[in-house]
Amino acid sequence: MKSIPLTLACAVLLAGCQVTPDRLPQAEPLPAASCHFPYAADDALKHSVDVLTEWGFKLDNSDTALGLVSASRARELHGYYDPYDNAYGYGRGFRLFGGYGVARHGGIGVGFGTGIGQIPTEVERVSILASDDYLRITRDIRRFDHLGDMRESYTASNDDFCQRFAQALPRATNPNLGERR
Template identity: 65%
Template sequence: MKSIPISLTCLLALAGCQVIPDRLPQAEPAPAAACYFPANHERALETSVEVLTEWGFILNSTDTALGLISASRERALHGYYDPYDDAYGYGRGMRVFGGLGIGRGSGVGFGIGSSFGGGVGQQPLEVERVSLLVDDTHIRISRDIRRFDHWGDLRESYSASNDDFCQRFQTRFTQTVPATGRPL
């Protein structure tokens, strides 16, 4: 009989410990009811693009056949506190690495390095992404916000499809409806 290596036994034991999620990922919190509203004129796609660009969004992609618009905007977060920055006791905005090694014989080595503040010229950043699905009669808005620290690591991400943003978009959308746009 062949013996099974201990590493293979451990691997098989750990594979049995994996858990399958009980549900698929979904947006939490769910999008607000105001993020789905009627758009009853023929230039809804163009008007939506006008509103987004007026608000400082940059178009990432569009598909007019599907009625899909994807846009984003970025802003620097001056003074943004990174809740994970002090996780290892190095202090806010300071990273210190070092080590001490003793080798065979009479060799001893010592090294230390440090970095104060963020990366050169880098600021914490907030990226806001908006997706619109425009069909013949309605518009659906999906929005999320991601925050990155001064190292470029993702620190916060959440769904921001809330009443405030969607109602402001809907109000501006109805104000921007062109005079030539006739109801369907």
Template identity: 65%
Template sequence: MKSIPISLTCLLTLAGCQAVPDRLPQAEPAPAAACYFPTSAEGALKTSVDVLIEEGFTLSSTDTTLGLISASRERALQGYYDPYDNAYGYGRGMRVFGGLGFGRGGSGVGIGLGGIGFGGGVGQQPVEVERVSLLVSDAHIRISRDIRRFDHVGDLRESYSASNADFCQRFQTSFEQRVPATRTPL
């Protein structure tokens, strides 16, 4: 009988521990029903762009053949508290060369500095970036929105889907106010 090497046995054991996800990734929470609404307006793509610009968004990209619009806006977060900022007990966001370390060996004391940059984030503001994507067709508009929050050093701290009914209803109301009423001949 042939012997099986230990590394192969360990590999087979670990392969048996692999878990397959029970579902594909999805937006959590799911987009609100108000984020998908019918439209029969001519020039819906241009009207959607106008509404986004009026709301303070900057266009990131558009594809008129697909009817896709991507836009974003950002705002400074005054007094944003980062729950992870002081998680390990070293300073409220103070970074010197990316990190600071102290050590004590058998008969001596050492200090080490590592990383790149000095005092990253000093004087910078935490920001919130809101991204919106619209899919505009002849029959309907679909809205997708997400929000990301970055701390004062530019590290991502929060990210979530924000396709809620409030935002989508406000967009729909602004959109419908800009679209001229269609009249049927008598």
């Protein structure tokens, strides 16, 4: 009888400990109920784009056949620091000598730079779907550090934003839905 190498035995034991997720990933927190509201207008997407551009968003994508619009805006985060950025022991947000690495085929790479002149950024993305006399708004926010690495990401489809957006739209009427408030 052959003996099983210790590493193979450990690998088999660890493979038996894997757990499959009990549900599929989903946006957390869930979008607020106010982010799905009736809006019956022939040019609902045009009104939505007008509001977004007025608020400083730039149109990224649109598909009028699907009734979909995506827009984003970015702002610099002066004074932002990442509480998890202490990887090199030099203090928060400071990397003195960049990084180094060894390539697969024996090469060595060295990078220099501290990220000076690059400012942390927050990118806010909004998507609007217009269908069946309703608008659905989804919004997410991502924050990038001074090196361009994403440090935070979360859904921001909250009551405040969606209610302000609905109030900024021109009034629309539809005999089936009544007048929107």
